[in-house]
Amino acid sequence: MNNQTILVYYREQLHRNQRALSEEQLTSNKSCGDEIAFLVQVVNERIIEAQYSVQACSITIAAAEYLSRRIEGQFVADCHFEDLKKELLDEFGMSSEDRRAPCALLAVTALQKALL
Numbered sequence: 001m002n003n004q005t006i007l008v009y010y011r012e013q014l015h016r017n018q019r020a021l022s023e024e025q026l027t028s029n030k031s032c033g034d035e036i037a038f039l040v041q042v043v044n045e046r047i048i049e050a051q052y053s054v055q056a057c058s059i060t061i062a063a064a065e066y067l068s069r070r071i072e073g074q075f076v077a078d079c080h081f082e083d084l085k086k087e088l089l090d091e092f093g094m095s096s097e098d099r100r101a102p103c104a105l106l107a108v109t110a111l112q113k114a115l116l
Contacts, residue, residue: 001093001100006062013061015068017051027110034060034106038068038114047071047079052110059100063088063107071111081112 017039025037034056041049050072052064066088071079085096085108094101 001098006059006092009062009065010058013065015051015065016061017053025114027106027113029056029060029102029106032057032103034103036060036064036107036110038064038111040071040111040114042076042115045076047074047076047115050111052107056106057103059092059103060106063092063104064110066091067107067111076115079111079115081108084108084111 026035027037028035034054036052036054036056039051039053040047050068052068054061054064056064067084070084070087085105088104088108089096089098089101092104094104
């Protein structure tokens with residue numbers, strides 16, 4: 001696991017939104033209590049702004065920040081979630097077998113929920 005990379009995204013929470021979200025907007029990990037939701041503004045099928053609201057561990061927060069930066073400016077149709085999962089794990093120096101991988105991948109699930 002690349003702790004330095006995770007810390008950079010965790011410390012620079014440029015896209016974090018402090019708004020309280022409804023239960024239906026949240027994606028959660030029942031085993032640890034992490035909760036996250038993305039707020040995505042789309043104009044003409046292009047993501048012009050991505051923010052997240054989160055109460056979670058540092059890895060989930062870092063993953064949300066990474067994804068927010070990664071998708072802004074992209075077309076919704078270009079957001080291939082399996083590719084985003086792989087990119088995120090690679091960026092964080094993780095494999096899908098890593099015990100903390102579900103923390104990172106929770107952010108991808110929340111993003112997918114927001115865009116679909």
